[in-house]
Amino acid sequence: MICSDDVYGGTFRLFDKVIQNNGIEFSFVDLTDEAKLKAAIKPTTKMIWIETPTNPMMKLIDIEQCVKVAKEKKIIVCVDNTFMSPYFQSL
Numbered sequence: 001m002i003c004s005d006d007v008y009g010g011t012f013r014l015f016d017k018v019i020q021n022n023g024i025e026f027s028f029v030d031l032t033d034e035a036k037l038k039a040a041i042k043p044t045t046k047m048i049w050i051e052t053p054t055n056p057m058m059k060l061i062d063i064e065q066c067v068k069v070a071k072e073k074k075i076i077v078c079v080d081n082t083f084m085s086p087y088f089q090s091l
């Protein structure tokens, strides 16, 4: 999995301390930068986890751009949009 490098602490702990111990490898990447996203994709990448706006830094990630990159590689994209809610943020 590729995950934003700035995510809610609970999310980071779940990925880093729990899920990672079950054979799923994570790369924590600055997803505001398309080149960094592309560079992080491996043949084994199955999912990109976006949080936008991020907690705590309020970084904004371009969901559409990430989805475009992901679709080319048949990778699932998940978006935690806790702050904006589906009412204010959708594709």
Ligand SMILES: Cc1ncc(COP(=O)(O)O)c(C=O)c1O
Residues within 6 Å of the ligand: 008, 010, 011, 051, 054, 055, 080, 082, 083
């Ligand atoms: C971005 C983000 N995701 C997830 C959560 C966790 O939400 P919940 O406690 O409803 O699972 C929070 C809580 O602050 C958050 O800020």
